Amino acid sequence: MNAPFEKTPGWLDWYAGPSKPRFKLPPGSVDTHCHVFGPGAQFPYAPERKYTPCDASKEQLFALRDHLGFARNVIVQATCHGADNSALVDACLASNGLARGVATVRRNISDAQLQQLHTAGVRGVRFNFVKRLVDFTPKDELMEIAGRIAKLGWHVVIYFEAVDLPEQWDFFTALPTTVVVDHMGRPDVSKPVDGPEFELFLKFMREHDNVWSKVTCPERLSVAGPPALNGEYNAYRDVVPFARRIVEEFPERVLWGTDWPHPNLKDHMPDDGLLVDFIPHIAPTAALQHKLLIDNPMRLYWPEELK
Numbered sequence: 001m002n003a004p005f006e007k008t009p010g011w012l013d014w015y016a017g018p019s020k021p022r023f024k025l026p027p028g029s030v031d032t033h034c035h036v037f038g039p040g041a042q043f044p045y046a047p048e049r050k051y052t053p054c055d056a057s058k059e060q061l062f063a064l065r066d067h068l069g070f071a072r073n074v075i076v077q078a079t080c081h082g083a084d085n086s087a088l089v090d091a092c093l094a095s096n097g098l099a100r101g102v103a104t105v106r107r108n109i110s111d112a113q114l115q116q117l118h119t120a121g122v123r124g125v126r127f128n129f130v131k132r133l134v135d136f137t138p139k140d141e142l143m144e145i146a147g148r149i150a151k152l153g154w155h156v157v158i159y160f161e162a163v164d165l166p167e168q169w170d171f172f173t174a175l176p177t178t179v180v181v182d183h184m185g186r187p188d189v190s191k192p193v194d195g196p197e198f199e200l201f202l203k204f205m206r207e208h209d210n211v212w213s214k215v216t217c218p219e220r221l222s223v224a225g226p227p228a229l230n231g232e233y234n235a236y237r238d239v240v241p242f243a244r245r246i247v248e249e250f251p252e253r254v255l256w257g258t259d260w261p262h263p264n265l266k267d268h269m270p271d272d273g274l275l276v277d278f279i280p281h282i283a284p285t286a287a288l289q290h291k292l293l294i295d296n297p298m299r300l301y302w303p304e305e306l307k
């Protein structure tokens with residue numbers, strides 16, 4: 001069948017044939033940030049989307065999970081699907097309980113629809129503040145949604161750029177749920193790790209113990225880039241001090257994920273095996289790795305299994 005959607009020009013496809021990681025993930029590890037895209041012929045991309053991706057199906061996601069050595073996934077609704085969570089729900093339902101979801105919803109969603117999402121495995125909503133990805137949603141609408149999903153025990157995932165944190169501070173700190181920040185609030189890693197911009201992010205976490213961070217996306221944040229020189233692992237080395245700082249200061253509130261299939265990367269596409277090899281550089285001990293990869297995600301997404 002012809003693909004009904006044309007990819008955005010310059011869009012890079014995800015990396016087929018990723019390497020086997022050298023770092024062996026502890027059994028039960030969770031990839032807490034990944035997406036499914038379509039397939040567009042079955043789950044059409046949203047009319048209001050800002051990009052058209054290549055397809056990335058649930059079967060391909062689950063194959064990557066097994067290849068890398070993860071046990072579970074948390075599938076995050078990508079903006080190209082807008083507030084139509086059908087592909088996400090389909091993937092969660094097909095996962096035999098091994099995938100949870102983070103959805104995008106609007107204020108017109110009914111309580112019954114929220115309950116259906118919950119039954120499918122959704123445990124959070126995502127609020128996106130990255131201007132190239134979404135149009136502005138009024139804060140009163142977001143706060144209303146946060147209040148409703150709090151009653152289901154869900155959390156809010158926020159995605160924003162570091163420069164926007166001061167402007168969003170009051171809103172973020174008023175959210176009534178656990179708040180999970182995507183990709184460490186996208187620090188500019190060409191600035192010092194002990195400079196004022198990243199310090200504000202640390203203060204955000206320090207002063208609000210409901211705030212968690214995904215220490216994800218070195219490939220998106222790195223200026224140094226991916227190559228492993230002289231056979232030694234040094235990919236995305238400029239991101240390491242930022243992620244490690246968060247992991248060491250807030251070991252109970254960090255999550256890790258691949259971000260497969262890596263939307264909107266235009267210069268290079270990461271080898272997901274190499275991304276897994278990044279983990280011991282930011283979580284250098286077995287105890288930190290266990291919290292990052294198993295204890296924390298299980299507490300947030302599968303708490304019933306810990307009882």
Ligand code: 0GY
Pocket residue numbers: 077078079080133159182259262263264
């Ligand atoms: C990510 C990052 C990006 C895209 C999205 O939902 C999305 O479209 O999140 C991005 O372009 O930075 O987390 O996948």
